[in-house]
Structure formats: C-alpha cells, structure tokens
Amino acid sequence: MSLFNWLKGPIFYKDDSDAERQLAQLEALLKKTSGETEKAIKREIMLVQAGIAGEKQVRFELENSHIPMYVLHDLYLEHDGLTSQIDYLIITRQHQFVLECKNLYGDIEITRNGDFVRSFSYGSFRKKEGIYSPITQNRRHMELIKQIRAEQRSVLMRGVFEKNFFQNYRSVVVLSNPQTVLNTRYAKKEIYNQVIRADQLVEYIRKVDAEPGSVSCSDKEMEELAKFFLDICKPNPTDYTEKYLDLLSEPTTEDVSPQETEQEEQPAPAESKQAVEPAAEPEQQETVLCPRCGAPMVKRQAQKGKNAGNYFYGCSNFPKCRGIVSIEQETD
Numbered sequence: 322m323s324l325f326n327w328l329k330g331p332i333f334y335k336d337d338s339d340a341e342r343q344l345a346q347l348e349a350l351l352k353k354t355s356g357e358t359e360k361a362i363k364r365e366i367m368l369v370q371a372g373i374a375g376e377k378q379v380r381f382e383l384e385n386s387h388i389p390m391y392v393l394h395d396l397y398l399e400h401d402g403l404t405s406q407i408d409y410l411i412i413t414r415q416h417q418f419v420l421e422c423k424n425l426y427g428d429i430e431i432t433r434n435g436d437f438v439r440s441f442s443y444g445s446f447r448k449k450e451g452i453y454s455p456i457t458q459n460r461r462h463m464e465l466i467k468q469i470r471a472e473q474r475s476v477l478m479r480g481v482f483e484k485n486f487f488q489n490y491r492s493v494v495v496l497s498n499p500q501t502v503l504n505t506r507y508a509k510k511e512i513y514n515q516v517i518r519a520d521q522l523v524e525y526i527r528k529v530d531a532e533p534g535s536v537s538c539s540d541k542e543m544e545e546l547a548k549f550f551l552d553i554c555k556p557n558p559t560d561y562t563e564k565y566l567d568l569l570s571e572p573t574t575e576d577v578s579p580q581e582t583e584q585e586e587q588p589a590p591a592e593s594k595q596a597v598e599p600a601a602e603p604e605q606q607e608t609v610l611c612p613r614c615g616a617p618m619v620k621r622q623a624q625k626g627k628n629a630g631n632y633f634y635g636c637s638n639f640p641k642c643r644g645i646v647s648i649e650q651e652t653d
Contacts, residue, residue, distance in 0.1 A: 326414075328389035328540045334547045335393040335554065338376065339406070343561040344369045350562045358565055375424025375497030376408060378519050386523040388530075389414060389540065391547035397557040398465055398550075405465040406557065412547050414537045415530040417490045419466065420522075421459040424497045425452075431508035431516065455494040456515055463492050469553065489536075491529060495519050618646060 344366065351362050376394070383392055396407040409420035427441030435456070440449045467486050471479050496503060497519040505513035517525050529535075618634035636644035 326389070326540045328543070330387050331383055331390045331392055332547075333380075333384070333392045333394065335396070335551055336380075338373065338395045339397065339557045339559075340369055340373050340376070340395070342557075343559075344373065346560070346562045350565055354565065362565055371424045371426075372422070375422050375519075378424075378497040378499075379409060379420065379422050379495055379522065382519055382522045383409075383411070386526070388523065388526060389543075390526075391543050393547060393550055393554075396550060396554050398469065398553060399555055400465055400469050403465055405462045407462050410550060411526070412543050413526065413530055414540075414543060415532075415535040416526075417546070418493050418526060418529075419459060419462050419490060421455045421462070421492075421494045422497050422519075423455050423494060425501055426498065428502040428504065429496065429516075430504040431512055433507045433509065435509065435512045456492065456512065459492045459494060459515075463487070463490060466490065491515075493517065493522075493525065495522055618644070620648070 347362055347366050347369065351359065351366065354362060380392075380394070383390075391412040393410040393412075394408070396405075396410055398405045398407070407419060408422040409418075411418040411420065425439060427439045430438045430440065432438060435454065437452045437454050438449060439452050440447065442448070463486075467483065467490070470486075471482055474482050492515050494516045495518070496516065499518075499520070501518070503516065503518060505516065617637050619637050620632060621635050622632050623629050632648040634646040634648060636642040
C-alpha cells in the first residue's frame with residue numbers, strides 16, 4: 322500500500338472559518354450602535370476574537386506536525402433536522418479526529434462526575450464556576466457524523482460500522498489557551514483522555530495512530546473521505562447580528578414625550594395615572610416584567626422619534642430603570 326502513498330504532511334482541504342464572517346458582521350453593526358447594545362456587541366466581539374485565536378493556535382500545531390493528514394476546518398453539517406458545527410475534522414491514515422477547540426480563560430478542573438469547573442482571578446477575588454461540558458458538545462457532533470456515514474452503507478455493513486465507529490472516530494477537546502492549567506486528577510480515564518492542551522495535540526494524534534489494531538488506509542481513501550465531508554458541508558445560515566438588530570429596532574427612552582417623563586418622576590394618583598397610560602386590550606392584561614429589574618411594566622406609546630406612534634412596555638420604575646420591551650405596531 323505504501324507504493325500508493327504520496328502524502329508527506331498535512332493538507333488543509335477546507336481552511337475558511339465562519340467565525341471570520343461572524344466577526345465581520347458584528348464589527349459592521351458596532352458602528353451603528355451605542356449604549357448598552359454597543360457594550361454587548363464589544364463583549365461578543367472579544368469572545369469571537371478569542372475563539373479565532375484559539376483555532377489559529379491549533380492550526381499552527383497541525384501545519385507543523387509533518388503528519389500525513391487531511392484537515393477540514395469549520396464544518397457545518399445538517400441531517401434530519403439536526404445541525405452541527407465542527408471546529409476541526411482531521412483525517413489520518415488510521416483515524417478520524419473530531420476537534421472541539423476552547424480558548425478558555427482561567428484554569429479547568431474536571432471532577433469525578435465529569436463536570437467542568439473553571440476558576441479564574443480578577444483583582445483580589447477568585448471565582449469558581451461550572452461550564453457546559455465540551456465533551457457533551459463534541460459527542461453531539463460525533464453522533465451526527467455517525468448517522469450520516471452509517472446511511473452510506475448497506476444494512477449488513479451498517480452494523481459493523483456503528484460497532485467500530487468510536488474506535489475509528491475520536492473525540493478530542495483541545496484547550497488552546499497556553500496559560501490554562503488543566504486539572505484531571507479526579508476525572509475518570511475515559512473523560513480526561515479526551516481533553517488535551519493544544520501543544521499536546523500532535524503527540525496525541527501520533528499516539529492514537531500507533532495503537533495496536535489500527536487499520537491503515539491509503540492516501541486516496543483519505544482524500545475521498547475528505548471530499549465526502551466537504552461535499553456535504555453547507556453554509557451556516559446564522560445571522561449573528563439578528564438579536565442586536567431587534568434591540569436597535571426598540572424605542573429608546575428618548576422617544577418618550579417630556580410630559581410622560583415628568584409624570585413618571587412625580588407619580589400621580591392611581592386615577593390620573595390611568596388617564597395618562599393607554600388602557601390595554603382585554604387580551605393583553607397579563608403582567609409583563611422588566612427584563613432589567615423584574616418590576617411590572619406599563620404599556621405606553623412613543624410620542625416622537627423614529628418610533629413615534631409605536632407601542633412599547635416601559636418599566637414602572639422609570640427613570641430609575643429604563644428597561645423597555647417593544648410591541649408590534651398596533652392599529653386602533
């Protein structure tokens with residue numbers, strides 16, 4: 322078989338990233354925002370940039386590995402209504418590795434129960450919090466790949482494939498932050514074997530490929546498998562700015578008339594307050610709570626600005642709290 326093997330190192334069969342598109346969308350929207358929305362977008366941009374930096378660190382390790390492999394970056398797969406976005410799929414002559422990259426700030430501990438706990442310091446304080454298990458996240462990616470690949474086989478061969486799937490396909494969580502300390506002292510072997518640091522990735526691949534009983538395939542078979550995944554990869558339809566566009570369409574407190582503001586600052590008796598606030602329709606009498614402070618909200622109508630005439634819910638604690646919830650435009 323070696324006569325037909327020509328590959329000497331990694332080939333990046335798919336190297337683009339949806340995170341770059343996400344970053345571009347957020348940066349474009351940032352120029353149009355201000356206030357709390359601007360702060361929220363800036364925080365998300367920082368997270369996206371950290372993720373991109375982490376994936377670049379993994380790419381650096383792979384491109385300098387000198388291991389014959391095909392690498393597919395950022396695969397978006399759909400099957401039977403389920404979707405999966407895989408950071409890296411690595412195809413070697415012996416195995417396929419499904420990588421979930423995490424550029425996490427702080428130290429990571431994996432407990433005996435398989436829980437992930439992150440600890441980090443800010444100032445003189447030390448914070449400890451649980452995070453969603455990246456192993457569980459990557460397991461979903463693996464199950465989707467299993468379903469897709471199993472359907473490519475006959476009924477007789479499907480059983481054999483499913484039986485050996487988790488031997489051939491390996492789930493790997495890669496911590497790409499070089500400053501992260503990983504504590505797996507109390508974790509079960511099947512858990513901590515799936516979590517490594519980025520600088521351990523190449524050695525991990527070599528070790529797994531050298532396991533007894535590993536079946537080797539040709540470079541042509543590797544390329545065919547890489548092409549299969551590339552062909553079924555779809556563009557990610559997610560609009561990463563959609564949630565912020567909803568915020569931008571909401572009326573601001575500037576859209577409330579000065580008279581209404583004065584009445585809020587000096588609350589009137591209940592009878593006169595009812596005269597100022599438009600009465601809700603019978604089907605809209607349910608209590609709406611402020612998303613900021615939890616106080617009941619009252620229905621109002623913007624008197625000026627681009628949202629003039631539109632109804633919205635404003636916090637009853639205004640002006641101390643300026644929480645707002647938009648309402649679809651109503652007609653009398």
